[in-house]
Amino acid sequence: MLRTALRNVLAHKARLVMTVLAVCLGVAFISGSLVFADSTTAAYRASLSKDYAGIAVSVEPKSPPGAPAGGRANVLDDALVAKLAAMPGVAAARPVVDGSVTLAAKDGSPMRADNAMGKLAAAYLPGADGKDGRHPLTAGRAPRNGGEVALDRGTAAAGSYSLGDTVTLATDGPVLKMRLVGLVSTHDTRVTSGGTLAVFDKATAQRLFAAPGRYTGIDLSAAPGTSAYELARNADALLPKGRAEAVTATAKAAQQSVFIDTKTSSYSRLPLIFAVVSLFIGSFLIVNTFTMLITRRSREIALLRAIGATRRQVVGSVLAEAALVGLVASALGFVLGLGVATVLPDVLGTADDLLPRGPLVVGPLPVLASLVVGVGVTVLAAWLPSRRAAGIAPVEAMRTAEQPPSAALSRIRGAAGAILLVLGAGLLVSLSGAKDASDENLRTAMLGCGVLVTAVIVLAPLLAGPVMRLLGRLTTRFGVVGDLAKDNALRDPRRTAATAVALMISTALVSGLAVIDHASSRALDSQAAAGLSADYVIGTRNTTTAIDPAAVRRVAALPGVATASAVADSTISTGTFARTVSGVDPRTVGAVMKLRFTSGSATGIGPGRIAVSSSFARENRISTGGRIDASIGPGRGDRSRPYTVVGIYQDNPTAQDVLAYRGDVQQHSYLRDSVQRVLVATDHGTTSPDLAKRLRGAVDDSPLLKVQTRAQLVREQAGTAGDLITLVFGLLAIGVIISALGMVNTLAMSVAERTREIGVLRAIGMDRTGIRRMIRLESLAVAAYGTLLGLTVGLFGAWKVGGLANGAIPQYTFSVPWGTLALVVALSLAVGAAAAALPARRAAALGPLRAVADA
Structure with a gap:
């Protein structure tokens, strides 16, 4: 019977190829999805996590209570480094000055501008040998002053930079121009997985990311026999209370792990959903194939039964044939799945936010899933036709190949289909009054769609x-x-x-x-x-960066610009909830935003006076003329003050949740006295490539900023x-x-x-x-x-x-x-x-x- 099964597989090569291809595609998609999910997770972990190898404790500055938001002053200086280095149990104390910098490529286009975690900057801090082991030079020399910078080799290649070129970059405001004097290498996975790295001299890095003579961190290595917990406790005793803290590398890594798990959880879901859909669709092909195959070979099966083959042997022969097809298809599908996993990052990534790159991670789960799914689905799909074939008497099979379903079976199918149809439609109809896309509503929607599709499948023959x-x-x-x-x-x-x-x-x-x-x-x-009624929007990519005030003035002075209204974006907290707030000039906001007030108006906005969106007013149960305690900017409400509500407007994505006086927002924003958007109304509402170019020039072609029309x-x-x-x-x-x-x-x-x-x-x-x-x-x-x-x-x-x-x-x-x-x-x-x-x-x-x- 096994020889018969093998002969049947090889006897119909065209049918074999189509069946193998169907199973192969389904297996390729599910194995490729699993490999892609594992590889992307590993690459994201690399791109988002600091390498704590060799570090036992990390000392970081803390802002004292009441300190202004965005302040950089801290107590990590050379004296503290020396004190920590002399502490018992410390093998080495290495100061760190790091931050984030956005680079423009040589053609002026931003490089990974929307990836906040992958735009690294650091200071070149040589040791006793005159070299920085974390950033070893591979070409050129280390930067020596504020006009020089070094890049890692991958960043320089991605930006088409060579030694001696002028590099355009920005940290949180003005555009900087520096000469590329060196190339470095790095083992930091945040860079090697697709990020960028710029290295400055110590003084420049301290001025940009900390304060003169200060560091952003101090990494401590433990001597043999000293635990990280003991080292952190001893270091805390030397740190100024409330101004710095010592955290073990293990605790920092655990915090990173939670963040990364949340960040990467969605990348494994969507491809797997469609892998299941593909296998679901493919199963119909396999069922059809084996059903018709059995029908076609009914005479052959009848002869086998006539010469003594039992039902079990007939079923075993068909299932052996299906297992062989599934095994071959699984192997081919797994290989094809590696190609799918290689291509998916290009499909999922965008020009501005490419997925982090890394090697393919092939674990045991994709291999096991390929075999279980490929062989399992094929065998299960062939099981019902094989049972039907074994149930055909030899003489009956010799007479006819068609076995129409009984009337009783059709009635059962109709009843089951009708019940499923009513259930699926009822679940979907129950969503008519849903107010949002909560997890519960989404589960109901998915269940309803699945039941509805199943009902149609059951009823399709009728x-x-x-x-x-x-x-x-x-x-x-x-x-x-x-x-x-x-x-x-x-x-x-x-x-x-x-x-x-x-x-x-x-x-x-x-x-x-x-x-x-x-x-x-x-x-x-x-x-x-x-x-939005403005014709152009010049904006930063997040609230932790800013537009140079001089650039705002240059924009307003351009020919063709009627109004340039600067907006400071931040957060506003009322109790435990934080919402977005836009700091505006009440004299110009009406020219650049379409505000529909249900009560009050924007003209009443001023120091201590705000306008709120309808949803904000509803959540906080407040009306025009009322007062609310809130705090603007980062913090836990320790800077709360009363604000008077002077108007309520319909929800507006441009205005965000709250409109406040720009001075109030700037005073407590992430970057003090900064603005994040400039809404530009032009003469006669005209837009043109030439005006857009002049606007970009007015902001120095900063890689931090976007210049966009309303469309x-x-x-x-x-x-x-x-x-x-x-x-x-x-x-x-x-x-x-x-x-x-x-x-x-x-x-x-x-x-x-x-x-x-x-x-x-x-x-x-x-x-x-x-x-x-x-x-x-x-x-x-x-x-x-x-x-x-x-x-x-x-x-x-x-x-x-x-x-x-x-x-x-x-x-x-x-x-x-x-x-x-x-x-x-x-x-x-x-x-x-x-x-x-x-x-x-x-x-x-x-x-x-x-x-x-x-x-």
């Missing part, structure tokens, strides 16, 4: 008859070949349904996501445009959702490919099964063109059936699930992208037409006499 008869009215317009195509599709509703369901799942996902993407994009466009800002705000949807569409392409393979395989085996019928048709006069047309019409009818089911499920799911966006985007309304859906339908039908090409050619090539003889 729906195939009436729907295919309806579609048959179109195929009959092609004459006899159309009638035959309809009858062929109706001959086995289960096979037709299984073939169509694979395409249905892909169509449902694509159409549903297309609707959500279309509606979300329209809502985001409306939201962004509703809050560009809208696209950026929708960018995250848009990139996600684009990724999803790309991942769903695998399902479409498997669907196409399923149709090709089903049609090819259907042709083989109907060899005698095709021979008779050729014998009574049907030409090759008619045969090809019959197969193509059958394929198109099945594709249309799957598309119809997919559109129904996708639109209903998007209608109910999309409502969860209302909490985050009030402007969200259900909207159908008719053009996109028309394209989806056209592509689905094109998949059906393409799937019929090879089977139609094979059927047309059959000669009448040979077909009858070989059948």
Whole structure:
């Protein structure tokens, strides 16, 4: 029986290749997703974590209570370094001056500007030998003054810099120009995994990131026999109380681990979801393949039964064949999955925020998953057809290959499908009153969609008859070949349904996501445009950087600029909640923001007087004229003061949660007296590339800043959702490919099964063109059936699930992208037409006499 199974695998090479390919793609996606998740997590850990090798305790400065936000003064100086170095149990005390600096490439484009953790800066601090072991020079020399800088080799190569070039960079405001005098190497994984590193002389680094003569940290190494905890306790005794603290490297690493786990958790979820979808779709192909294979070999199985093969042996033979196919496909899929894992970072990353790079991490889980999934799914998919084959009596199998389902089984299927349909639809309908996309609502939505899809799958064989008869009215317009195509599709509703369901799942996902993407994009466009009347926005990338005040004045003086209103962005805390606040000039804010006040106005904003958004007022139960205690900037509310509310405006992303007097925000902001945005209204509302270039020149082409038109800002705000949807569409392409393979395989085996019928048709006069047309019409009818089911499920799911966006985007309304859906339908039908090409050619090539003889 094992030899028989092996012979059957090798006897039908085309069928073998298609089945292996289907399993291979599913395995590739799930193994590639696992490898990608492990590799990305490892790369992120490298890019976000400081290497504490050789460090027992890290001494860091603390801001005293009441200190101004953003103050850099600290007590870590050379005297403290000497005291700590002389402490018992200390092997070495190494001072550190580090920070963050944003570099521009040689062409002026920012380098990893949106990755705050990967833009490193440090001081070159030589030891007794005159060399800095943490930043060894590989070319040139170390920087000696404020006009010189060194870069690591990878950063210099990415920015196209050579020794002697002028490097453009910025820390928190003014643009700096420095000459590149040296190249260094580093083992810091935050740099080697895709970050940047700039190295300055000690005095320059202290001026930029600490204070003259001060350090940002002191790393202590423990002597043999001294524990890190003991060393930290002894160091704390020498530190000024409340001004510095000693933390063990183990504790710092644990803090990093929690942050990194949170940061990387999402990267393993999305690919795995679609890996499961791909395998789910592929399982229909495998079930179909083995069902038709058993039907085709029913006479062979009957002969085996007649000469003494038991049911167990027949089942074992088929399962052995499936296991062999699954094993080969798993091996190939795993290799292909490594390619998927290599490509995914390029698909997921953006031009401004590339995913960190690192070697592929291949653990035991992807290998085990490939074998379990590839072999397991294939064997499970073949188990039911093998049981059905073993249950066929030898004489019965010799008479007919078709075993129609019993009426009782059809009634059970119908009842189960109806129950699942009501349950799935009920879960989705229950979301109608949802206010936000909470985890509970998302779980309900996913469960409802899953149950709904399962219901349609269960009901698909019962729906195939009436729907295919309806579609048959179109195929009959092609004459006899159309009638035959309809009858062929109706001959086995289960096979037709299984073939169509694979395409249905892909169509449902694509159409549903297309609707959500279309509606979300329209809502985001409306939201962004509703809050902004300025024609240009010049902004920093976060609240810890600032725009040079001199640059603000240069922008305001440019020809063509009517109003340049500076905005200071920070946070405002009321009790335990922190929200965003915009510090504005009440005289100019009305010219650059579209504010719709439900009470009060922006003109009342001043020292100690604020305007708040509707949601902020609702959460804090406050109205115009009321007073609220709040603190602006970082801290725990120890600087709370009373503010009078002078107006309430409709939620506005440009104004954020609170509008305050700019002086109040600047006084306690992260960077004192700083601004983070300049909203520019031009003469007559005109925008042009020339004006944009002059605006960028006015801010010295700072890599910290973005100069965007209103349209560009809208696209950026929708960018995250848009990139996600684009990724999803790309991942769903695998399902479409498997669907196409399923149709090709089903049609090819259907042709083989109907060899005698095709021979008779050729014998009574049907030409090759008619045969090809019959197969193509059958394929198109099945594709249309799957598309119809997919559109129904996708639109209903998007209608109910999309409502969860209302909490985050009030402007969200259900909207159908008719053009996109028309394209989806056209592509689905094109998949059906393409799937019929090879089977139609094979059927047309059959000669009448040979077909009858070989059948």
